[in-house]
Amino acid sequence: EEDDIIGDRLCQNYNVESNDNNCTSDINNYILNDEPGEQKNDFYIDNFTDSATSDEDSNEATTEDPRIHEFTNITTTSYCTDLLNLLREAGVSKLHSKRLIALIQSVLPTPNNLPSTMDDLLLFMNIDDLFFKQSFCLVCKQYLEYKQRVCFTCKCFDEKAITDVYNVNVKHVLKTLLKRLSPIIEKYKKNIYDDIDEEETKDIPFGKLYKELLNKYASENIISLILHLDGVSLTRSSNLKMWLFSGSFVELPPSFRYRRYNMILLSIWVAYAEPQSHVWLQSIISQIQLIKMQAITISEVLSYKLKIFAITGDCPALKLVLKFTSHVGYYCCWLCYIRGRHVGGKRQYEFKLPMIMRDRDAYEEESRLAEQKQINVYGHLGLSVLSSVLDIPLPDAIIIDYLHVTLLGHTKALILNIFHSFAPNERLEVDNWFKMQIFPHYFNRKIKPISKFGFVKATEVKNILFYAALPVFQLYLSIEQLSHLALFICFTRLLHGQSIVGLETNKIAK
Ligand SMILES: [Zn+2]
Ligand SMILES: [Zn+2]
Known part of the structure; x- marks a missing residue:
């Protein structure tokens, strides 16, 4: 939430700035200069020279934030920000962005300050190129030259045999992220050192393995990453897949840890074939190794040493990276x-x-x-590419998580089993009950009918487990079956929920 507020403030600041620029005296100046109807060429030239001279007078103001052209009050920065936001939100491709910029450029008076290409626009907005793209031939297992789409070594002209790997500039991104997050991290680290588990959820840094890490590097100010690996299909019709390798900070409180903008995206693999972990991750792992040897300096008084705490993912992803x-x-x-x-x-x-x-x-x-x-x-089947960077040795570094085990594992299997024990007409009824169920808006998802459970999401399974299963299934199950299901639901709630009676729960339960 705090982050959202910061975001809002940034927006507000930005608005304030642009309002300031619309200062009234400026506008008056322009209204005086601009006489409508007189649009002849010579007038334009006159007007231009006129404003050019007046510009020299107010040189200080213009070098700060130049206007997009002489006949407007809109500054280049605010115009470019709006343009870039629009292009991004509308999902305009690079090719069409180029055309659009050229089109806008063609109707603007010259000279103007609008960057003429997409690259210039990004450069002007201080948007760094964070990713480094490499193409790889899966047949002869070699990296291709820059922008080359055909492999000349093995004379392979099949585009499906070529994969794209995008590696991030880890050091740069880590530094930027940590600069933004360090106040939250430092606050939580204090709690970790003092062993004050405020939320009493037994979060990762209060566990045994993290304590081991702390003891091992007692003299260093550590920041540690949990690595994530996941594959997603990009299209329905082909088996083009994208694999993501990312990391989240252990030293962030759980409510911040798994937000997309607080996580670091390390590498992307886009191909028709499953990645080979060594080919894909070798270069990003060497980058990480290098950073682990240096300190990440945030300010004069604050620097971190990077550690790699664990790896998590679903079974196919872990199989791949752990060999x-x-x-x-x-x-x-x-x-x-x-x-x-x-x-x-x-x-x-x-x-x-x-x-x-x-x-x-x-x-x-x-x-x-x-x-x-x-x-x-x-x-x-071999040595994992991660073994050289993990600071907690395997197999302890493998995190088996709630989402994959409890929700997509046990619960999904349980619900499917119960569902298929019903008679066909009962199944239709159950699916109908689920379909009709209305949820508060903050649930964000509807209940998926169990007959279409093939592509179910973990949140959907969670909603069925905690909210929909018992009320609906009680109509069809025997009391014994229902009690067992209820026990499982209570157990899951207790295991993953906040503790109700403090850290002594297990003693009280006895
Ligand atoms: Zn090749
Ligand atoms: Zn086992």
């Missing part, structure tokens, strides 16, 4: 050595005591062995 077998493989668990069995066309993982857990040394040893011999060692 691990997929979630239906025989040894698919990162934390234990449970072996799947093939029963009735499905892989089953039967729980058996004692559980044999993977530890850090074994994890590393086995992944190294898999890398050397190019074989599968208890699920390892």
Whole structure:
């Protein structure tokens, strides 16, 4: 919320500035100069020279913020800001932006201050080129020359074999982000050091692993990242996919941590093929390694040392970046050595005591062995590209999150199972109930019918679990089934909600 307020203030400031520029004396000056009807060429020249001389008088004002041209009060900065905002919000492509700028340029009096190309416009607005684009040939595994769209090494002319990788300038973006966020970070860090868990949610920095990190780097002022990996389809018709590699700051309070503008986007992979983690992430990882060795200076009194705390994502993403077998493989668990069995066309993982857990040394040893011999060692397929930057060793650095496990995992499976145990006409009724359910506007999403659960979002599953499941399912389930479901819902609420009776909950529950 605070951030939004800051945003509002910026807007307000901006408005105030532009109002100031519309100072009345200026306007009067121009009304006097401008005689409507007289639009002959010679008048124009006269008028131009006239205002040019008057400009020299008020030189100080104009060098600060020049007007877009001589016959207006609109400043170049405010005009360019509006133009750029419009182009962005309307989603105008680069090509058409260029045409539009040229079109506007053609009707403006000359000379004028409107930048003539999109690049000039961005340069004028101080918008840095934060991304560095590289193209890569998937066939011969080589980077292509700048702007080259065909690979001449392997004579491959298939555009689908070429992938685009966008890497951010990590140091620059980190510094800018931290400059903005450091007041919030410093405040939260104080709480972390003093072990005051104000919200009593047992947030990540109050946990065991973060304490380990703090002890390990006790002499440094650390800032640590949780890395995220995710793949999204770009179109419905083709399998063009975009993969995102991003990071969020552990030292931000949870309400700030996962906002898009507080996260750092590290790298993007756009291709028709799944990324190969080494090819894709090697250069961004070396950038991170370099930054980890230096200090990130925010001000004269404040600097940070970067640490990498953890990695998270869904199963396909983690499989890819950890070089691990997929979630239906025989040894698919990162934390234990449970072996799947093939029963009735499905892989089953039967729980058996004692559980044999993977530890850090074994994890590393086995992944190294898999890398050397190019074989599968208890699920390892090789050494992860992240192992060189993670400050908490694998497998402890893998965060298994609520969204993927509880919502898209357990809850989704549970709801689907219950749904398919109903008779066909009951299923129609349930879907109808869900369809008719009205929610307050701040829920942002409607309930999706369970028959169309293929593309369900985690928030939708959450709304069904906490708000819609019990009232609707009670019409169809036996009391025992319903009680079990209710227990699961209560359990999830308690586990992920704020603690009601303080940190002693588990003692009281006994
Ligand atoms: Zn090639
Ligand atoms: Zn396990």
